[in-house]
Amino acid sequence: MLRYVDGVTGDSATVWVEADRPCTAEIRCADGAGGRTRTFQIAGHHYALIPVTGLTPGKASPYEVLLDGRRVWPLPDSPFPPSTIRTPAPDGEETLRVAFGSCRWAARPATGRDPVGPDALDTLATALATGADADRPDVLLLLGDQVYADETSAVTRRRLAARRDPRDPPGSEVGDYEEYTWLYDESWRAPEVRWLLSTVPSFMIFDDHDIVDDWNTSAAWLARIRATPWWRERILSGLMSYWVYQHLGNLSPAELAADPLYAEVCAAPDGTERLRRFAAEADTDPACVRWSYRRDFGRTRLLMIDTRAARVLREDAREMLDPAEADWVRAQALADPGSYDHLLIGTSLPWLLPPLVHDAEAWNAALCRGERGGPDGRWARLAEDLRQRADLEHWAAFPESFEALTALVAEVAGGPQAPATVCVLSGDVHHAYVAEPEWPEAGGRLGSVATGPGAGSRTSGPGAHVVQLTCSPLHNAVPASIRVGFRFGWSRVGRRLGRALARHGRVGRPVIDWRKAGGPWFGNQLMTLTFRGRRAHLSLRQARAGDRLVTVDERMLHDGGDAG
Secondary structure: EEEOOOOEEEEEEEEEEEOOOOEEEEEEEOOOOOOOOOOOEEEEEEEEEEEEEOOOOOOEEEEEEEEEEEEEEEOOOOOOOOEEOOOOOOOOOOOOEEEEOOOOOOOOOOOOOOOOOOHHHHEEEEHHHHOOOOOOOOOEEEEEOOOOOOOOHHHHHHHHHHHHOOOOOOOOOOHHHHHHHHHHHHHHOOHHHHHHHHHOOOOEOOOHHOOOOOOOOOHHHHHHHHHOOOOHHHHHHHHHHHHHHHHHHHHHHHHHHHOOHHHHHHOOOOOOOHHHHHHHHHHHHHHHHOOEEEEEEEEEEEEOOOOOOOOOOOOOHHOOOHHHHHHHHHHHHHHOOOOEEEEEEOOOOOOOHHHHHHHHOOOOHHHHOOOOOOOHHHHHHHHHHHHHHHHHOOHHOOHHHHHHHHHHHHHHHHOOOOOOOEEEOOOOOOEEEHHHEEEOOOOOOOOOOEOEEEEEOOOOOOOOOEEEEEOOEEEEEOOOHHHHHHHHHHHHHHHHHHHHHHHHHHOOOOOOOEEEEEEEEOOOEEEEEEEOEEEEEEEEEEEOOOOOEEEEEEEEEEEOOOOO
């Protein structure tokens, strides 16, 4: 898999490989660029993250993978075009295309119709490989649920049954590192997806199903699951496999070189126990590790935020991000103002939800912390049960964190050197929509914040166009309840019901209002943002039968001119 490509200098990259034995893994590019490294070992599996140097900015370099000097990629008689590493031009004036989505249940039927419809990632790969889609993304962002540890396929269930008694916990779910490797193999081995990930750089972040449904919903949830006999092995294996298969590729060569854990794992004959100790520390003290990261692509900045492991779950101090994580996110968003034209905030969980859903989560959070009857009262117990059953755990369920993120977005968007756009990219909710905030007038709770053209704001003047872009799933079921519930959540009646719940929980109005600017759309889909200078364009495409990607919505987010 092609993972990191330097988005500023354009002269370096990393390629991730898994091999079947210890070896020297090497990349050779047609233009002479390349790199090599020894594999490292985790639980009997062998991996390498190969640093590639000497790349020419602004060029596409075909490459090969060699193991101990033997070419293993491209595969013999491959029907796909050569895998290439495309680097940005040094002036940063090229068009940048960023595709994103989440929630990909990779299992497909061996024959017949796929019950959840065509896979959007498969369809994108096929379109690019056949040349049917000229708008090749420069970056692919996968916003969570890359694997489903708790919803396994029939093939995986048969493998589990051959290895252990499925009547014992965790039953048909994966239980250890070896079983996690099966999920990643199933997700990424399909020929078209394997080729796509070898030629389009990818950046990832986990969501709950990468570990377990509703991961870190609340302190009560965590206490309950930690009391089960299978959980410790599951969480350690989940974090270990995430570090290997997803997290390492998010890092730059410089960050890898400065990472003591990576150095220790690579230096050890077998890095399993060292990585296991790290995972245990990360589970016990989430503040000791940062899964969030920042990437710059020319004048576009990505902040990918961990909204799962970094939570503070105490009812009297619930936060989506622990204080150090929140400070880091703020510092990265505000660093070097004027140095970027577009800010992308990747958060697997949407910031702006349908108003009914937002108010229901805020109401629920208030009851859980004891707003009615105290923290041990009947309302609190009922609310905790509802929180876990109904997945009430988005930003709205962490009210102080919601306000802090909103204030940060407002500060970036309204500053004297504001970017053209601030786009919050999310998934999780198995449908797609576009939402736009309506900022308070001067003197409101957030002060005077201006937004750019077309933002639907109540203020005027220079500033960024702020938008919530939610896109999910890449390949998964969309139950009728989701379709009905989320449509109702945006309705006028839904808004009124939400406000009634908020009043019952003694919850004030949110610090901002927002409106639905597009959607909801249901299906297997992905969004693509296209940037050139300060210009920003959005398209939403859905996978259809016959390996087709059909555009169902497109809009200009910023025309590139000055606001005002």
